[in-house]
Amino acid sequence: MKKYNLLLLGPPGAGKGTQAQVLAHKYNLIRLDTGSLIRAAIQSGTDLGLKAKEFVSAGKLIPDTLVINLILNELKKIKEMDRNFLLDGFPRNLAQAEALEQTLKANDCKLDFAVEIKLDFDKLLDRITGRRICTNKACNAVYHLQFSPPKQENICDLCGSFLYQRDDDKAELVKTRLETYQKETLPLTEFYKNKSLLKEINGNQTPEQVSEDIFKVLI
Numbered sequence: 001m002k003k004y005n006l007l008l009l010g011p012p013g014a015g016k017g018t019q020a021q022v023l024a025h026k027y028n029l030i031r032l033d034t035g036s037l038i039r040a041a042i043q044s045g046t047d048l049g050l051k052a053k054e055f056v057s058a059g060k061l062i063p064d065t066l067v068i069n070l071i072l073n074e075l076k077k078i079k080e081m082d083r084n085f086l087l088d089g090f091p092r093n094l095a096q097a098e099a100l101e102q103t104l105k106a107n108d109c110k111l112d113f114a115v116e117i118k119l120d121f122d123k124l125l126d127r128i129t130g131r132r133i134c135t136n137k138a139c140n141a142v143y144h145l146q147f148s149p150p151k152q153e154n155i156c157d158l159c160g161s162f163l164y165q166r167d168d169d170k171a172e173l174v175k176t177r178l179e180t181y182q183k184e185t186l187p188l189t190e191f192y193k194n195k196s197l198l199k200e201i202n203g204n205q206t207p208e209q210v211s212e213d214i215f216k217v218l219i
């Protein structure tokens with residue numbers, strides 16, 4: 001099995017989490033997602049964690065430099081273990097991508113591929129806005145009006161509770177999130193395309209087919 005350092009790009013609703021799991025398992029990669037890294041640092045009370053906590057407590061975005069330092073720490077550990085990484089949710093913009101490249105270079109490390117899961121805007125909107133979740137927190141079952149509807153309208157098959165739509169999944173908000181994603185990601189994909197690292201994957205298919213397509217381009 002070849003060894004890769006990978007980066008996964010894709011809009012909200014593209015099933016990036018599922019693919020990240022599959023890839024991490026198949027290629028024995030350590031998955032780095034910034035959300036978990038930040039939470040872990042805060043919990044462990046490291047210097048970086050304490051700094052991150054100040055921003056989180058103040059309801060502010062954590063600055064790029066802090067996130068990069070967190071990632072840099074992890075990358076060093078991964079390198080010492082002679083393992084490889086999968087970056088998920090980072091970089092989010094061009095500045096972060098450039099900083100990441102510097103960091104990798106300085107540590108004698110490099111990215112092998114940036115995998116982008118591409119989806120049609122309309123299909124994404126359908127996917128996300130169709131999602132319904134069980135109001136029973138202990139159940140938390142997820143349905144989709146089109147793809148996996150409940151047997152009885154608006155009622156959970158498993159526990160009989162009502163279903164609801166998360167605020168995050170409502171059309172107007174989703175549109176804003178997708179537009180932000182497109183605006184920030186476009187320069188990012190161009191950056192990796194220019195370095196011949198970008199692999200574009202058709203996300204308008206089943207998760208299994210998406211995985212297969214990713215395996216095919218990783219050679």
Ligand SMILES: [Zn+2]
Nearest residue numbers: 134139156159
């Ligand atoms: Zn339920």
